[in-house]
Amino acid sequence: MLRISARQAGYRSLRRTSCLLRGSLPECQGASCETARDIAIPQKRLSYTTVPQSYAQLNRREARYRDTENFLAALQQRSTIRETLRKWELDNPQVGEFAVAASLPPGDLPNNIFKSQALGSMREARQMGDAEDGEFAVEEPDFADGAISAPTDHLRPGTLIELRLSDSRIPLLGIILGRFHGVYYFITNGGQLAADEGIPSVLFSVADFATPAEMQSLVDFIPKDRFVHPHEVVHSYQPSIQLCAPLQNKINRFYAEANLFHQNNMTALSAANKMLSHPTEFSTMSLHQITHTLLPNKADREGSYDPAMLYAVHIALMNDEANSFRPLNKIHAARHVSYLYRISPASSTRIIYKVRTQVREILEALGTKGKSGEKSTFANNSLWRFILKARRVIRESRARRAWTDHGTLVPHFDHYKTFQNWTKEDKEYIHFIELWVGSHVHRESILHGFGSSILRLTQMYQPAKQLNAATGWAFLQELGWIPSWELPTRHTSPLPGATVQSGGGYIRPSPGPFSESMREDIAANRRRDWGPLQAYCIDAPSTTLLDDAVSIERTDTPGEYWIHAHIADPAAFIDPKSRLADYAAIMSQDHFIPGYRCSMFPPDFYDEVVMNKFSLDKDRPCLTFSTKLNEEGEVLDVQVQPGTLQNITFLTPHDVDAFCLPIRVTPEPAGTSKLVVGPEQKYPAGVHRNMTRLSDLSGAEKEDLQTMHRLLTAVDAARLRRGAIPQSRSSRSIRVMFDGNGSPAPSRAEDASSWSGDPAIEVAFDERKDGTLVGMAMMLAGESAAKWCSRRQIPVPFHAQPGALRNPEGLRALGDQIRALTDSGAPVPMTLWQAFDREAGPTAQSVDPSPIIPQGLEMYAKVTSPLRRLADCIVTGRSTLPRRPPPSPAPTAPTPLPPLTLSRAQGARPWLYQALFRAWKFGEADLPPRFRFVVSKVYGSLLRGELDYMGFSALLRKPDMEGVSLMADVKDGDVFEVEICDVNVYSCHVFVRALRKA
Structure with missing residues (x-):
């Protein structure tokens, strides 16, 4: 609980009073408003024509007033209650302070008009709906913005962070002290030691704000010999005022400096809306760009800004009355790094x-x-x-x-x-x-x-x-x-540069004639003709955009082979300074969720150019990442060379997996593994490529596949020895089918007033295949590409997982538990996977290569999808540059802002709740009458847990536990038998009612 003075709370409750007070207020249930009559006695307005009838009458009133005051004073002197309270105040030094909790249920809104602002524990401030089964995990590149660090830089100890709690407009500043036994510890500007098992939504941070020496005394105070629950930290592990004072004062000096700068530049900062808004379109700017626009003369000689200045600008943006500046890093799971703001027109x-x-x-x-x-x-x-x-x-x-x-x-x-x-x-x-x-x-x-x-x-x-x-x-x-x-x-969660078309896809302006964005093949004189080498393109028959193929080449040394990954090579033909390159840089990758797609390149570019020139086929250009292996799976050499394929065979993953069995297969989870709602679909015959059957392959071709599988299996074993974790989690898939004919996207009739009916939705858990031939070959290609670029000092976006490097021993301990369960064939509990994910942390991009411990990789760079991902296109283009290249050449134009995308799982999440809602409310599918609810988080008046059905999470409110259990008696891991009482499709929440405690 955070302590704030009563006087401060009173002042804060009066600030920014809503303009709605000027008129009668409706019953704004959604805004949690209260009318004035609910909290105050209405007073009559004094009329200027009303005067006392006589001076005697006025004197009598004053006499009665004095009598009343004397009576109250006498009562106060005789009151033993007041004496008792005064004694209690003397015995308890926290005079004039109170603590309030901050835990709003999902969908509830704070009352900022009459109620004082609540500041609660770090743990209860977390957005309960922001992460369900990792569905909001957004992989985004790591860029720093001036003096400001990235939330994934990775919130090292000593970083100052600002949090906007879910039910307060008052910012909370804190310094990260470290992470011990899976719990993050912070010292806040109120002098409180706070703790949380994760980082809440961070909107601002300053790297290296406090030195290790300044934090050492508080770090020594933190219990490090055992796990301490965050609630226990708040109530039982609070340091003395003297211990907190140095860092608390440093935070407050920073805030005072930012506040003073804000006041001195109020004119410029208050004009942010007018200066930055586009007349009719949404725009996106970073905090540094906004500061440079508003205060161009405040930068130092290097063009950077003091963190206090940037924070002052941030405060001004967040306090904008019309909410014109929305921080995108909070929208996207608080993992963006440059503090981007979406600016309303x-x-x-x-x-x-x-x-x-x-x-x-x-x-x-x-x-x-x-x-x-x-x-x-x-x-x-x-x-x-x-x-x-x-x-x-x-x-x-x-x-x-x-x-x-x-x-x-x-x-x-x-x-x-x-x-x-x-x-x-x-x-x-x-x-x-x-x-x-x-x-x-x-x-x-x-x-x-x-x-x-x-x-x-x-x-x-x-x-x-x-x-x-x-x-x-x-x-x-x-x-x-x-x-x-x-x-x-x-x-x-808007996509940059794209406009949502209601009931349709996305609209993006075309970059103009594609011929103006193309150039001659920059690798024409170096392309190797692969001639009769047999390459295998392994993809579904319905896939028309082909990025990759694999092949094997024997060397003169027995037991040594080259494994080749042939990748499409659009970067050799696209001018990096063209409008098409800028177009691709804004989106950064294909965005696809069931029913909708927004591509990195324009749709007509795929039809006119990609399908005819870049998608892999005979006589098409490619960039080949080659890895030399022996039978033990040791990497002997790596090469990268542009080339042209002449001999390519198309196979389905199903046939290849049947012939070269995946190393590990996780079956569908026990119980119900499919939820289908909507009408039956009549699928028309689709357009498929001509595929080669496994039975049509020659003996030599089958031997190629078997040899590649044997070598790649040896590579996989070597990674396991380096600590790789078998990915044995079943994956949840979603399919939507429109118009009764299985169409994956809605059709819009010529009449704009017509909508398609509700689609059929299929949610299923598919078996997980880990260690497939094509999957292992592509991972090997990414590792070899990273080694190639690292050895030649070629700047590319390397894949990184910095969180895993902080505590590799703890990560390996969790990995050993997962491997033991996987080897025995037992299912891995979701709680163990969640603990592993928290320890590993999110992935990011880095200019420096680093190990990827969960995959057992020395280093890694994504290269296998250059037609769908900008990072892959950059790596493939720069891989052919000479050693120590000058910084000017680039295969694609650098984006002025770090790319920001909506993950497939995040965007598709509402389909899950539409399916569950329709099954529960209208009986479109059979649901169990009761569910098993395992508590995973305990909040002030709310429980969050996992249902034993299709991987859904659910919320259990205090009133829905009446007669079953007291909220104070519930702890993480408790099990209840529940039934569904509400499903909200918009907010993606399931609410349940407790029937009994198991």
């Missing part, structure tokens, strides 16, 4: 202020004149006209399909028409709702109050438990603005 900001004015007019009119005068009062209010039109549209929609209080509508499987006759002003108000529900606004944003007010004024959502963003999402569906199956993650 000026047109959106104008609409927000327009809505504020219109809502205020309506509420004030309703409060003063009542409904009887609404026709004449609201005739000139365009928002009111939109609300009346929205009512009619919603009634028409509900005549065909009902609304549910779960963030979506009742499923509907046929094409359906939507209302299109919206005026320009109507679309502005719809755009405001989009900003509210689809922009990942912070919890204290003014958008929540205005959005919930609009929903209440429609009078169509009285049964709703909360008029929150989930209800706003359903509101857009009922208006026909988005289909009922649209994914909110496409809007809340």
